[in-house]
Amino acid sequence: MEVDVVVVGGGAMGSAAAWQLSRRGRSVVLLEQFEQGHHIGASHGATRNFNMAYAEADYLDLVTEAKDLWDELAGESGRQFLDLVGLVNHGNAGQLKAVRSAHAERGIESHFMTASEAANRWQGMNFRGDVLVVPGSGRVRAAEALAALREAAEAHGARFEYSTPVRDIRVAGDHRAVVVTDSAEITARRVVVTAGAWTSKLLGNLVRLPRLVVTQEQPAHFTPLDDSLAWPSFNHNPDPDDPRDDYWYSPVYGMLTPGEGIKAGWHGVGPVTDPDARSFTPEPVQLDALVRYVREWLPGVDPASAVPISCTYTSTANEDFVLDRFGPIVVGAGFSGHGFKFTPAVGRVLADLADGGAAPARFTARR
DSSP, rough: OEEEEEEEEEEHHHHHHHHHHHHHTTOOEOOSOOOOOOSSSOSSSSEEEEOOOOSSHHHHHHHHHHHHHHHHHHHHHOOOOOOOOOOOEEOOOOHHHHHHHHHHTOOOOEEEEEEEEEEETTTOOOOOOOOEEEOOOEEEEEHHHHHHHHHHHEEEHOEOOOOOEEEEEEEEEEOOOOESSSSSSSEEEEEEOOOGHHHHHHHHSSSSOOOOOHHHHOOOEEEEEEESSOOOOEEOOOOOGGGGGGGSSSOEEEETTTTEEEEEEESSSSSSTTTSSSSOOOOOOHHHHHHHHHHOOTTTTEEEEEEOOOOEEEEEEOOOOOOEEEEEEEEEOOOOTGGGGHHHHHHHHHHHHHHOOOOHHHOTTTT
């Protein structure tokens, strides 16, 4: 079989790349090693934060584009994917001022509230210092978006094959590679690898990537005490000058997941793991610390109601994404922890790379 592009990995980024490529008229086959809707990687779950609180120009460019593309996907599918309930950012005042300054330069709406003003508006939360509110942020309906990306890609002619592990990728020139599965060999002009926690295992020494660390993360859902309370999405950074935050493992993120509760979690500090040998069992000390955080900062939920979730992060040392091409191999990796909001824009960048274009310099593996 011969096609223009094989996409390896059917999570959010691979599905978005297939959508972007197929709508350009490319013949696309996507291969996913697990069944559709599996919970073994990083793209499952009902919601993710949609957060525009970045100070870096590259990320602001990408998230602004992503917002427009989420709306385009909504137009194609007839479904809504962004719930712009607002997002509050608090803690570390210096970081928040840098974000607000970057927003002001670009005309992105955001503003500061005092802690008392924020607590009066969002009575399920506690605040210590000034709060940066981004009204045009909120959450992404992640599970619905994943299904819609597949449907949109298939509507443009892409083919998705689940339960189809890739056993080998053989490079046969700058514009030719062969992808080997248990039942077929597929020749393609480009192979887009978006394999999440399996990226390094799959590619081996085929391309030179920055070190990708796979961790098992354990956010949890907590039951609200009052269903009438309004909940924004949130990011909370520890205050480096306040010893009361010394027990924190990292910044905390969270949002309402309708029907499941308030999701809260540490960011990228779970135990390093082999994605094929995960325990799926919460690390008890980190979970206890998360429950303590919820008890102190989220008075609108029951801290004893924690239902842990297990997922993987695949992270670079500086948390920047990897978006690059090596001959016929295009790689998208290192998204975990803050990538999902960018999904359709990342799909566009991966499609550009497959078509011979370039990614922003920040995201290239060889910078």
